[in-house]
Amino acid sequence: MIRTLALVLALGAALTAEAADKPTRIPDAALKTAADLRERASGDDTAWNFTEGLTTEVGARLAGGDNDQKARDWVAAKFKALGFDKVWSEPVTYPKWVRRSESASLVSPYPHPLSVLALGYSPATPNGGIEAEVVAFDSLDALKAAPDASVRGKIVYVGPRMHAKKNGEDYGKVGSPVRTGGPSIASTKGAAAFVLRSAGTDDNRTPHTGVTDFAAGVKPIPAAALSSPDADLLENVLKRGKPVTMKLALDCGIEGTYTGANVIGEVTGKGKPNEYFIMGGHLDSWDPGTGAIDDASGVAIAAAAAHLIAELPQRPKRSIRVVAFANEEAGLYGGKAYAAAHAKEIAQAVLGSESDLGADRIYLITATVKPSSRDAIGQIAEAIKPLGVEYDAQAPGRGGSDLSAVHEVGMAAVSLHQDATRYFDWHHTANDTLDKIDPEQLRQNVAAYAVSAYLAAQAHGNFGSKPGEWAADGH
């Protein structure tokens, strides 16, 4: 008995190992249905109506703010109206940051009002504001290299420019590091406050807010973004070589914690309902605009894609899960909460992708999956090629924003890269409004997501999701 059992177990293990190596394959029938989905998506206005509705009937959605609960109610009702089989919420808790007011001006040698927005997690200035001399740097490295004495008690300005690129790389290379890391560095040198040239590619008087991060043990100092024309003005004044005094008054800060939620909708699969393709966007937005491109459209794209799949004559084999994530902006809180809550059964999330780079045309697909599912990714890529999407089989694809946090606990991920050329003109500004969405490009996004989701749901075999599999990706 014991020998027989051992043999059976050994045989089972061998079969499992063989199954793991067997290439994941998408059946022809699924590819045919996907082609129909692609065509239907290209003429469907669900995502537009979703984006228009959320931005018009709710508007700005600062995490923990007045519209947080309202937005969750709106999305849950919308998911139900779109025919999802299940809709539920999972709690997400985070520090609540509040913006009340902000203003800035040059005091001398030439008085000018300045367009400014406080950064997320910035503390307030003392009542009446800070008035101090400005010391300017053209990069974070230059600030790091500066003697503390040259910075102490001053308002530090760091002013590198971002340039518009299709892959938006200057945000990761230039804009985000200065905004996220600059205030902390300035604080350690004794600066009174920190201002940056907005992390954006436009020349509008609409500053780009966004979160900053104070390292543990570092005293938070007031931190704000100037619009790019205001940064130009400041630099032109500084060029004259006289001492420049700025006044900065920020009324903002952390007010305890808030518990919001990820709102989740599901089209439940017929064959393997516990396994799912996961896609989504984040429901929160920064407050100066109505959060159309960041990220109503992301949630809308996923919801519309799932809706089109729900309208097929048959439910897919696996489930399609759409997540409207909570508080991405202040630090991927929704994604981290989802990852923590679902880490143990992360193998059920067979593949995932989040849309959080606006709604312009998807031009590239990449993936981080197990090698034996690479051909299946190739099949997905082939199915969205008619939409103008290229495939790079070498580059990683970590799922984007919140889902990158889920990827790090073991979810196989695909990235559908949007053209980011226009995105950073409006990102985190008052200009993030509905008019920035191009309905035709939005539909192309829906088509790519619908096809990818459906094909992953129908695949024979998985994509390698497994607890701990891609933990190193976050490092």
Place this chain on the structure above:
Amino acid sequence: MIRTLALVLALGAALTAEAADKPTRIPDAALKTAADLRERASGDDTAWNFTEGLTTEVGARLAGGDNDQKARDWVAAKFKALGFDKVWSEPVTYPKWVRRSESASLVSPYPHPLSVLALGYSPATPNGGIEAEVVAFDSLDALKAAPDASVRGKIVYVGPRMHAKKNGEDYGKVGSPVRTGGPSIASTKGAAAFVLRSAGTDDNRTPHTGVTDFAAGVKPIPAAALSSPDADLLENVLKRGKPVTMKLALDCGIEGTYTGANVIGEVTGKGKPNEYFIMGGHLDSWDPGTGAIDDASGVAIAAAAAHLIAELPQRPKRSIRVVAFANEEAGLYGGKAYAAAHAKEIAQAVLGSESDLGADRIYLITATVKPSSRDAIGQIAEAIKPLGVEYDAQAPGRGGSDLSAVHEVGMAAVSLHQDATRYFDWHHTANDTLDKIDPEQLRQNVAAYAVSAYLAAQAHGNFGSKPGEWAADGH
């Protein structure tokens, strides 16, 4: 004696009449010098430095505001530094309008903050603002046709769109009439306040201010412009068919009168110093931006053109006069004051042109002159043709803005038409800043103005300036 005298007088009259009919002609030597000027202008940064200096060292220049005197001092000093032979001021008096603050929001059915700017000459709302239902019209005609009862006590919104065009015609056809005339019409119907979709071609959250006009006997009501995305939002909310309530709080209004001045610089002619070519721009600007395209660049172009002429080995035959006009924005006060002060000797202003449509490429020259000087205008057109400027000999050219007021008292006028495609994206907004100026196109403007001014100054014969000559042009 008497007969002889009569004969002499008759002969003199006949000779004068003959001289009047003799075609005005620009000598070859002048054309040669003009070609050199054109080349020098194309490599000259005087206008850029002027625009950068005025916008950086002074900034916003609301007529009668804190920077009014400062701007006049700056320009007078700059004219001297540029080598002008004479610099003086001529007083201009007007009602002083003050902007203190403004805010607007949708109250119901969906609360939203709105980006808004009060219009020039708008009165304030009562303390605490006005909260009223919105009634919307897509044109002034629709508002005119509405029964008073449908408007009474409400906030009237009028929302036609302007479209970007090279000749900027939608401003005159759509934007300006709604802004200038709408509040007065709404008031006569008993409206509580008036808001419009900004008279602009952009999709930025930067509303376009500008002057409005209350007809005699009409009670002024609070009037403001929404940014175009805010107007879209309002229209999308209205489409849902529920009553829409808006709150509008404006703190602004007229505070007595102010006496500013036109600042005038002259390169004095050697042969006919009392005759002059007149060019310029207006020194005042709206307050949300730094008034770079409207109209620091206009004054800069004229100043740079005159400076290049002043640097020639010889003074021109006639004088070159550059005017930085006062308070164009609230109603051509500077131009009207100049016209009134110089009406009697207007024949001395042989030809004039004002730059007040930004600093993008000049693509067209037109003129309103006496027929016998048409060939001389053709010579000027030929001299600026290498700059890419076409000539339309049939279309009128009234000199632009303030100089159109001077044209109406008899100054012959030439118009150097700038490409206005981008101009109304930024006009009267916080986005009117230095970065919107393209240095290369600015230099092309200087070249066209320098050549036109110099050739008019050297012409044999005049262009028909005479008191009362083009009085009908204003009607």
